[in-house]
Amino acid sequence: MGNMTKEMYEQRMEQEKAKREIVKSDPNRLRFHLQPPVGWLNDPNGLCQVDGVYHIYYQYSPFEPLGGTKLWGHYTTKDFVHFKDHEPFLYADWRYDERGVYSGSAFVEDGMIHFFYTGNVKLFDRDDYDYCNNGREQNTIHMTSKDGFSHTEKELVMTNSDYPADMSTHVRDPKIFKKDGAYYMVLGARDVDSHGLLLMYRSTDLKDWTLFDRLTMPDFGYMWECPDLFELDGELFLVFSPQGLEAKGWDNRNVYQTGYCRLDYDFDTKEYAFSLFQELDRGFDYYAPQSFLDEQGRRIQFGWMGMGDAPYTNAPTIERGWQHALTLPRELRAKDGHLYQTPIVEIEQLRQEKYESSIADFADPGFGKSYEMIVTFAQSAPFSITVDDEATLAYDGSVLRLMMNEGGYGRDERGIEIDAVKNIRLFKDTSSLEIFVNDGWTVFSSRVYSTGEPSVRIEAQGEGTVTMYALDSIEMENA
Ligand code: FRU
Incomplete structure (x- = not known):
């Protein structure tokens, strides 16, 4: 069962071969950025490096330049100059992810990659349900891989009924953070009253997860997407993409924002404080970034050089059959609680x-x-x-x-x-x-x-x- 299985993808790719050639000939094709081979791209996913190989997966709708059912597209590189374009890594081929393999991340330990992502399911094949409170499952799914190319069977980790009862059906984008021998999974969420928040689960084996905490800020948007929690320069940072912030002066002028807060968090008492939210990027096209630690210990981040639900559906690449790109890979550094971004030196x-x-x-x-x-x-x-x-x-x-x-x-x-x-x-x-x-x-x-x-x-x-x-x-x- 599924909306886009590997077989369906291959068949359709074969039928639409000519499209790829049209895309290739577009004068707007980028030269040193990652972009979809054909169709639509959004968030970077599953970023990791194993055995010297960087894996860059991404939200991918190969047949719809305006977005549709999401797969995970897949690029690899060893040096950020020579890349390989692989067949999709994840298909929407299961009862628990049939309406899209949504965003997720990779956690590498002892030579094993643990992938966690959100399986999107729409329970009614129509749009007149209550968008927030029924009609949709957002399943947290896990599988492992040694090489980043093949993976074990998908396992359901959590579904709607496992999230707190006051959550809407918007809970997604798992990212793992390890601290003092325990694993923490952060998920972005929207509660039934449309407040954005972060759910934090804890596990000692990456299999069984229990709710550990929920973190939020007053009046800070209706949904927090793509949380990324990490330590840098001895401090804890939460990068996330909140939806529903009000524009003020030069701040928050895009449809959705992306930024970070320093997070003072006591893992024993669970007391916490967020520093003031800072936007990571001031351009028109930047959203849903994800970071990872590479084998040299650098924290590298890619963002989506695009914007969800932006009212500009007239990008000239659309008629050529593709849309969007990833940013350059950026190294993150922290100084005095501020995140600095520079293109990685390989560029x-x-x-x-x-x-x-x-x-x-x-x-x-x-x-x-x-x-x-x-x-x-x-x-x-x-x-x-x-x-x-x-x-x-x-x-x-x-x-x-x-x-x-x-x-x-x-x-x-x-x-x-x-x-x-x-x-x-x-x-x-x-x-x-x-x-x-x-x-x-x-x-x-x-x-x-x-x-x-x-x-x-x-x-x-x-x-x-x-x-x-x-x-x-x-x-x-x-x-
Ligand atoms: C962010 C996002 C994620 C979701 C994915 C679906 O752009 O909306 O929250 O998992 O894109 O493509």
Whole structure:
């Protein structure tokens, strides 16, 4: 039973082979970002590294560029330059996940990968049920794998009746955190009164889970998606994607937000306090990130360079049969309770031709559609950087904003108050921009669909230097 079994997928892929070719020929295809081979992509899932191989799974609807039943697509890499595109890892082929293998994560221990994900089930084949309180199962499912390619049978760990009685039917996106020999599973949830919260389960064997705690903040959205709890620099951080926050000034301007709080948590008394929520990214397209610890001990995070339920269904890639991408992989570091994000160092392997100048003497070297641009300011002063006459990053001495023209297909501007801008590291890919500000203190990630000649301009009242690199494509092999 299931909505998209492996056989159904293979048959349909065969029938729709031509679609893949149309996707490949799209001038908006990205060169150094992960994107769906065809169809739709959303959250990164199951991120892990085993035996030197990084596994990057993702929410994947191969036949619907606007999203449909979700599978787990699968990429691997050893060096973040050479990638392999594998057949989907998980199909919606079971009674407990027949309407989608939703987001989940990997926990690696003693050479074994434990996957936990949400099996989505819709009990009525119609939409007129009460969206929150019946008609849907969100099952927590577990299986293991040694190599990330084949897996044991799916086992049901928890279903609706195992969650607290006051939960709505929205409970999902399990992530595992280990502390003092015990395992904690965090799940994002919405209660029957539409308050977002975090459910925390505890286990000593990764099999039997008991409810340990529930954590929330007053007036903080109706649903918390994709929680990620981890320790960094001796502190506990909760990264999550809350839905239902009110926009205030430059904050919370997207449909949904993604950010983090430091969490002071006493595992004995269960007393806790969240620090102020900080958005991780100020661009238009950033949601549902997930992090993992790699074999070198780095905390690496990928986000979805897209936005759930965004009212922009006119992205030009849709008519070519695909939509969305993952962000560059970012290393997270904590300093004074703040999370800094920088592209992992492997990305530097893509650097080709180099250009250097002062800001005053800057002349566009014509690196085309994919490059890295590093601007270091001698003193903080107003400036603007304009890419393809479509996207402008402008600082007026107090607010740094990203403004879009036509290539933003309907999006206007986003911003952040910032006392001083010291440096900018901008990654331009064919149809995306990621701008790291002040050594990764904040980031703007957005898709931008330019149609004219590629160009880049900088105007600045202060002095500084510009370094640019043309960037090569990553290599993708069909496995
Ligand atoms: C976040 C999300 C998750 C869910 C998945 C379904 O974008 O809504 O909460 O598991 O996407 O694709």
